Structures are given as C-alpha cells and as structure tokens.
Amino acid sequence: MLRTLALALLATLIGGPLAAPAAAFGIGLQPTTVEMEIAPGERKRQVINIANVHKEKTISLTMGLADWNLDENGQIRLFPPGQDPASSAEWARFSPAFVTLEPGESEQIVVDLAAPARVPRAGDHRFALLASTILPEERDQGSGVWKRYQIASLFYMTTGDAESLPLVTSSGLARDEDGVPMLGLRIENEGNAHARLRGSVEIETGRGEVATRPIENLVVLDQSARSYTVRLPAELGENPSISVKLENTFAPQVQSGLIELEPHTVSAPLRKASLEPAEDGGGQP
Numbered sequence: 001m002l003r004t005l006a007l008a009l010l011a012t013l014i015g016g017p018l019a020a021p022a023a024a025f026g027i028g029l030q031p032t033t034v035e036m037e038i039a040p041g042e043r044k045r046q047v048i049n050i051a052n053v054h055k056e057k058t059i060s061l062t063m064g065l066a067d068w069n070l071d072e073n074g075q076i077r078l079f080p081p082g083q084d085p086a087s088s089a090e091w092a093r094f095s096p097a098f099v100t101l102e103p104g105e106s107e108q109i110v111v112d113l114a115a116p117a118r119v120p121r122a123g124d125h126r127f128a129l130l131a132s133t134i135l136p137e138e139r140d141q142g143s144g145v146w147k148r149y150q151i152a153s154l155f156y157m158t159t160g161d162a163e164s165l166p167l168v169t170s171s172g173l174a175r176d177e178d179g180v181p182m183l184g185l186r187i188e189n190e191g192n193a194h195a196r197l198r199g200s201v202e203i204e205t206g207r208g209e210v211a212t213r214p215i216e217n218l219v220v221l222d223q224s225a226r227s228y229t230v231r232l233p234a235e236l237g238e239n240p241s242i243s244v245k246l247e248n249t250f251a252p253q254v255q256s257g258l259i260e261l262e263p264h265t266v267s268a269p270l271r272k273a274s275l276e277p278a279e280d281g282g283g284q285p
Contacts, residue, residue, distance in 0.1 A: 026054030027061070027101075027131065027151055033285050035156045035196075037252060041117040048109040048153050050131055052101035060100040061131045063109060065089045068128045068154060070219065072227050076285060078128060078152065086222075088125030088157045091115055099131070115159060122160025123192025124222045128152040154285045158193050162252040165191035166220050168244055168264040173232075181232040183242060183266060189220040191253075197261075199246035201230050215246065219285055242266035 028051040038044055052059050067084035069077055081089035094111045101107060111129060119125075132150045170186045189195050197218040203211045211233045220226045232242075244264040251259040 026052060026057065027059060027133075027149075028053045028106075029131065029151045029153055031153065032151075033154050033156075035158070035250060036113070037158045037162075038113065038115045040115055040119045040159060042115050044113045046111045046113065046155075048111060048129060049106060050099060050101070050109060051106035052103055055103055057135075058100065058102050059133055059135075060098070061133050063094055063097050063099065064130045064132060065092060065094075066128045066130050066152070068126055068152070070221055070224070070226075070285070072225060074219065074226055074228070076152070076154070078130075078150075081127065084126070086124060086126050088115075088155070089127040091125070091157065092127055092129070092155070094129060111155075113157070115157070119159045121192070123158065123162045124194050125157040125159065126155060127157075128154050156194060158252055162193035163191040164193045164195045164222070164248055164251050164253065164259075165189055166195035166197060166246075166248055166261060168246070168261065169225075171244070171264065171266045173240075173242075173266065180234060181236045183230045183232055183244075185228045185230070185244065185264075186225060187218070187220050187228060188225045189222060192222050193252055194222055194250060195220045195248045196250040197246045197248055199244070199261075201232075202243050202245065203232055203236070204241040205233060205235055215244075218246075240266075 030049045034046055036044060036046070050061070065081045067079040067081055067087045067089060069084060069086070071077060081087060091113050092111055094109055096109070099107050109129065130150050130152050132148060134146050134148050136146050166187055166189045168185055169188050172184045174182055174184065176182050183201060197215060197220065199215050201213040201215065203213070205211060213230050213232065215230070218226070218228060244266065246261045248259045248261060249257065251257050
C-alpha cells in the first residue's frame with residue numbers, strides 16, 4: 001500500500017526526525033511509503049518517481065539508503081544503514097545514484113530488492129531511500145549559510161509468518177494549556193509486523209449529541225508502542241461517554257489483510273492537568 005508523507009528538512013542524519021514541510025526545497029517524491037511482502041530469496045522491483053516542482057531552480061540530488069523507525073509520538077527517525085536491528089538496507093540496490101532536475105522535470109529511480117535466502121526472523125524489515133541536496137538558506141541575505149535537505153521514501157519489507165497485533169492498552173482525558181479537552185491513547189503492538197490503523201473516536205456530549213473524530217493512517221511499528229492524542233469538542237461534560245473504534249488495515253496473518261480491533265471505552269474522568277500531545281488526527285508513514 002502506498003501513501004504520501006510530508007517531505008522534510010533534516011538537521012542531521014544520525015537520529016534526526018523528519019520535520020519540515022514539502023515546500024522546503026521544491027522536490028516531489030512518489031510513493032513516499034512502500035509496503036511489500038517478500039519471501040526469502042525473492043526478488044522484486046519498485047519504481048520511485050522524483051520531480052522538481054520548483055519553477056525556477058535546477059536541483060541536483062544524491063540518492064542513498066538509511067534505516068528508520070518511529071519514536072513513541074510517531075516522529076520519523078533516520079539512522080545510517082545497517083544500524084537498526086530491523087534494517088533491510090542490504091537488500092536494496094538503486095539507480096541512478098545522482099539526479100539533476102531542471103524546473104518541472106522528473107525522473108524515475110529504480111529500486112531492485114533481493115531478500116536473502118535465509119532471513120534471520122519473520123516480520124517487518126525496513127529501510128529508507130533518501131534524496132539529498134544542499135541549498136542556500138532562502139533568507140540567507142548573502143551570509144553564505146547553506147542547509148542540507150532530504151526527502152525519504154520509506155520501505156516496509158514483510159517476510160515469513162508475520163502478525164500485526166495492535167491493542168489500545170490505556171487512555172486518559174485532560175485539558176491542554178488552552179483548556180481544550182484532549183483524549184490520550186496508548187497503543188501497543190506485540191506482533192512482528194507493523195499495524196496501520198484507521199477509525200474514529202465517538203463522543204457523547206451528555207446532551208444526546210454524538211460527535212466523531214477520525215483517525216487515519218496511524219502506524220504502530222512491530223514490538224513497539226505509540227502515544228496518540230485527539231482533540232475533543234470544547235463542550236464536554238466531566239464524565240463523557242467516549243469509545244474508540246479502530247481497524248487494522250495491515251494484518252498479514254489474515255487473507256483479507258483487515259482486522260477490526262475490540263472497541264475501547266474511555267472510562268477516565270476529565271482531569272485539569274494537561275496531556276503531552278502527540279500527532280492529532282493525522283497519519284503516519
């Protein structure tokens with residue numbers, strides 16, 4: 001399954017999160033997420049399209065590989081290839097290694113994938129294809145300051161008897177610093193493959209009205225946990241009725257690839273203390 005991530009500015013490759021918007025330097029990448037099931041010894045190919053959407057600048061890019069994972073709040077972290085235990089960077093070869101794009105020009109990057117005959121463990125293996133460039137700061141005013149920019153296409157390579165086992169393990173209600181009610185969720189995945197969740201939060205406000213808040217493309221990596229917050233309606237009683245209904249759209253253990261989670265009922269009262277918010281209502285890679 002493919003989906004679009006924001007393009008990003010990285011301060012550094014080592015442990016650096018993807019954090020800047022797509023307009024950072026005018027490069028488009030598609031797809032930015034690749035989910036692929038691959039058997040030991042199998043070969044596959046993926047084409048990545050890269051385009052210069054800038055109207056005036058010619059941009060030269062260097063392609064490379066990295067490992068990646070998510071922190072507990074869902075922020076992407078990149079590492080040198082081979083450093084993460086789940087790395088599959090050694091499975092990938094790509095061409096070309098360097099690209100120069102005129103304004104409006106695009107090119108294809110071909111990624112050849114070869115899983116080893118003996119994969120050390122079943123489940124997810126990950127790597128990122130990076131496109132990097134160095135450009136002067138737009139507000140530089142001639143000071144000579146240049147910045148390194150990177151965009152990434154994130155690969156999930158799933159092998160063997162893989163299972164995705166997400167579960168909402170806890171929840172809490174609080175108000176943020178502006179007094180807005182927030183629902184905090186903790187979701188754990190004990191499986192060896194990532195989960196991709198979608199669904200909704202249903203809120204009964206106490207006046208017979210039901211409000212909903214969508215959840216889309218919420219990724220929980222294998223053997224990990226996520227903290228996630230959702231903004232709730234401002235008019236919320238002290239003991240609202242709230243339920244969380246999710247389905248996992250990446251469940252390799254079933255033929256359909258889709259499993260509904262047990263609904264989670266929020267029973268905690270609304271507290272005055274603030275929650276530490278994670279990504280709200282948006283998706284992840």
